[in-house]
Amino acid sequence: MTASPARAQRFREFKMPDVGEGLTEAEILKWYVQPGDTVTDGQVVCEVETAKAAVELPIPYDGVVHELNFGEGVTVDVGTVIISVDTDPGAGPAAAPSAGAPQEAAPAAEEEAEPQGRQAVLVGYGAAPSSTKRRARKPQPAVPTQPESASAALQAELNGRATPTPMITPVPVPVTAAPAAPVAAATAGRPLAKPPVRKLAKDLGIDLATITPTGPDGIITREDVHAAAAPAAAAAPVGAPVPVAAAPAEPGTVDTAARERRVPVKGxxxxxxxxxxxxxxxxxxxxxxxxxxxxxxxxxxxxxxxxxxxxxxxxxxxxxxxxxxxxxxxxxxxxxxxxxxxxxxxxxxxxxxxxxxxxxxxxxxxxxxxxxxxxxxxxxxxxxxxxxxxxxxxxxxxxxxxxxxxxxxxxxxxxxxxxxxxxxxxxxxxxxxxxxxxxxxxxxxxxxxxxxxxxxxxxxxxxxxxxxxxxxxxxxxxxxxxxxxxxxxx
Structure with missing residues (x-):
């Protein structure tokens, strides 16, 4: 179920525009605003680099920055939401739906959450459930529930997977709860990683499921992928296509890889x-x-x-x-x-x-x-x-x-x-x-x-x-x- 019209009207989402002639992506070079900053219609909020030039992007809304969906240095596809703005900040605290996150209908017995701290959400993972108590809604007719295995099978079918795999997202641990490992929660289902990191792993032939994430909330970073690529290259058989990595120098030879720099060709x-x-x-x-x-x-x-x-x-x-x-x-x-x-x-x-x-x-x-x-x-x-x-x-x-x-x-x-x-x-x-x-x-x-x-x-x-x-x-x-x-x- 999508957000209500009033909610959507309040939280306006600005998508990466096609600033050139049919360009498909752009890299975010610099943000000029941060969450909580006040912006006005026409104000430049970031600078992006396309395949042709660097371009400054103005925001078409008045309000307060609610969320920046991507960091600097990330390449984003045209049409992807990069920033959301709260156009009515005086209306009280509320959580805007994250870009691309599916909105599911709440069960009849679900309680309505009070505003809490925001947790980063990646496209395709949905929002993490809150541990805060909610006030009960009015009684509704009972709805038959599916067993957990059936829900998992349905979720897997919707995701186009061959085998039912539970969709698990990292959950903030309450102060009173026993320590939990967010990495384990992330790796139990689909590994958490941003689209550019997934593409990097695919290009290097690295399985994200084999990587131990070091990013916040169990998110796999570019550094994690490169770290996993180095031993994979050393262990590959002769003649097999492998990612470029520094091979150990033979005794008596000079390690030239340590004196080389590699810069991605982009923009x-x-x-x-x-x-x-x-x-x-x-x-x-x-x-x-x-x-x-x-x-x-x-x-x-x-x-x-x-x-x-x-x-x-x-x-x-x-x-x-x-x-x-x-x-x-x-x-x-x-x-x-x-x-x-x-x-x-x-x-x-x-x-x-x-x-x-x-x-x-x-x-x-x-x-x-x-x-x-x-x-x-x-x-x-x-x-x-x-x-x-x-x-x-x-x-x-x-x-x-x-x-x-x-x-x-x-x-x-x-x-x-x-x-x-x-x-x-x-x-x-x-x-x-x-x-x-x-x-x-x-x-x-x-x-x-x-x-x-x-x-x-x-x-x-x-x-x-x-x-x-x-x-x-x-x-x-x-x-x-x-x-x-x-x-x-x-």
């Missing part, structure tokens, strides 16, 4: 890795290179920094490379396209969403400037500065990283001359901008020290043939060599 890094693999093995890449004298462009950068129209804006060589790329794309619009595998069509786009690859603590992301081809130089500088600042703060929204058409990656900031960039999935081209260095260069018939850089252009050979790709790269270089072409060609 932005996981999505980036999957996207790059998909791109590398789907789109046939071609990469071309050109070295160009950018001395005039570097002089123009210094002049623009003093221009009143550019005051307060981020002016750097990347800005002029972006503008040169956009001018070249306008001269060769066939480059700005996408391959539609499902319909076997080439989609030509009359807009340019210019992606800028940005390195962040959580991994590489590629937010893009929408309709970059329509921007003036001051507008492009403002958008570029905002994009980079937001990315470094980890606040880039999923919408800012969708819909890109072409990308620039600035490897020169790391002192790298050039590289062979991999296409951002769904895009047609990516331009790598290398380091600008003083080099000997033949200028007006004489060898002089000039500021030189190397550009690399990777493109999808299904969309762009060698001629078109070469013309695009040559035009970018021509603009950077003689930036006045920004006016004559733009």
């Amino acid at each position: 932005v890094r996981k999505a980036t890795a999957q996207a790059m693999v998909a791109s590398a093995f789907t789109a046939p890449h071609v990469t071309e290179f050109i070295t160009v004298d950018v001395t005039r462009t570097m002089k123009l950068v210094q002049e623009l920094k003093q221009d009143p129209d550019m005051a307060g804006l981020r002016v750097n060589p990347l800005l002029l490379v972006a503008k040169a790329f956009l001018v070249a794309l306008r001269r060769h619009p066939e480059v700005n396209a996408a391959w539609d595998e499902a319909h076997q069509e080439i989609v030509y786009k009359d807009y340019v969403n210019l992606g800028i690859a940005a390195a962040t603590p959580r991994g590489l992301i590629v937010p893009n400037i929408k309709d970059a081809g329509t921007k003036t130089l001051p507008q492009l500088a403002a958008d570029l500065g905002e994009l980079i600042a937001t990315a470094r703060e980890g606040k880039t929204s999923p919408a800012a990283m969708s819909g890109g058409t072409v990308t620039i990656t600035n490897v020169g900031v790391f002192g790298v001359d050039t590289g062979t960039p991999i296409l951002n999935p769904g895009e047609s081209a990516i331009l790598a901008f290398g380091a600008v260095k003083l080099q000997p260069w033949v200028h007006k018939g004489k060898v002089k020290a000039r500021q030189v850089t190397t550009l690399a252009l990777s493109f999808d050979h299904r969309l762009i043939d060698g001629e078109l790709g070469s013309k695009l790269l040559a035009d970018v270089a021509a603009v950077l060599e003689r930036p006045k072409r920004l006016i004559t060609w733009g």
